[in-house]
Structures are given as structure tokens and as C-alpha cells.
Amino acid sequence: MRKSYGIGEARLLRRMRRGRLLLVVAAALTVAAALFVVMRPPGSGVGAPADGDMSRGGMLAGGTEDTRWGRLSASDRTLLVKVRQAGLWEMPAGQQAQQRAASPRVKEVAAMIAEQHARLDEDTRAVAQRLEVILPSEPSQQQKGWLAEMTDRYGNSFDDTFVLRLRAAHGAVFSVIATVRAKTENSEIRAFAERAMKYVNTHMSLLESTGLVSKSALS
Known part of the structure; x- marks a missing residue:
């Protein structure tokens, strides 16, 4: 036999149903927002308009965006991404060295x-946040292979492997930093x-001080 409800009970049930519906909608919107952030490519600014959309006076042709510090280019974003990824694999590599290396040096x-x-990673994340650049959370596939x-x-x-890989990687990122420094607006x-250049110079000198840097690491 179907239970009957009074007017007060009926209203309470309707409010409860509306409350559950609102919770479901809110949860769906939260998941959609999270997927939107995750699926955006590294280097995309948070909330930045698409290329050519000048509604905010921001994004310009070629992926360049106006900011309060001057125009931000795709190369500028690439620098932040590469420095971030350098730290994401070199910090674990340094930890591995404490258990696996033979040389005290x-x-x-x-x-x-x-x-x-x-310290450099903290600096990188702070700059990226100011410029609304999304950074990767893991190393590249090549770095994972190393x-x-x-x-x-x-x-x-x-x-030998540690010094070879890190010295070659530092030489590569050195070129990226130098190019961006010369051209950025x-x-x-x-x-x-x-600041990043100083770190890279120091790291190359430290690696060379082991006496294990080979010609292949310099090519």
C-alpha cells in the first residue's frame, strides 16, 4: 500500500530531491573542470583565450600573449617547461646516486x-604561476628512460652513466636558456x-669536476 504524505512532508521531500540534484550537478561540473585543466597542453595559460582571440587584449597571433611584464612567447613557455622537467628527473637521479654510485665525488x-x-624548481613554479603557464608534473619520456x-x-x-646523461642534458638546456634570454620580450x-643559467653553469662545472665527462657528453 502506497504511503501518503502530509503537505509538510511532501515539501521536505521535494527540497531533499532538489538538494541531491544540485549535488550531482556540482560534482559533474567539478569533474569537467578538472578534466579541462588536465587535458590542456603544457604551456597554456590558465584561462587564456585561443590564438587570435583578442577579447581580453591578451593572446596574439603565433601564440604570443601580452602580460604586464611584456609579451610572452611560445619559446618563453617552453623554457619554463624544460627547466621544470630537468628538475623532475635530476632530483631523483641525485637520490639514486647516494645508493648506487661508487665515487664519493x-x-x-x-x-x-x-x-x-x-630551489630552482620552486623559482620555476613561482614564475609560471605569475605568467599563468601550466607546467608538467612528470619528466619527459626520454628522461624517464634515463x-x-x-x-x-x-x-x-x-x-659513468650519471655523469654522461646529466652533462649532456645540461648542455642541451643551456642552449635553450641562452636562445630565450637573447630573444624574449x-x-x-x-x-x-x-638565474637558471647560473644554476646550469654551476652544474656543468660540478659534473666536470668528477673527471668522468666524456667527448660524447659534449657533443
């Missing part, structure tokens, strides 16, 4: 590089490039 250099990358390679090595073999990126 390699362990010392690895610890210094990992600690300095932690970490996997080191995981299989111990002793002198680890030392954004004062935040210009200052960041100068």
Missing part, C-alpha cells in the same frame, strides 16, 4: 645538484633565464 656532486634543483637506465646500474657503471622570463 659523484655522490657529493649529485647531492648538490639535487638540492639546487629543488632514470630507468640508471636504475639498472651500480658502482662505476652508474657513475618578457622581463620575468629574462630575469628567470639569467
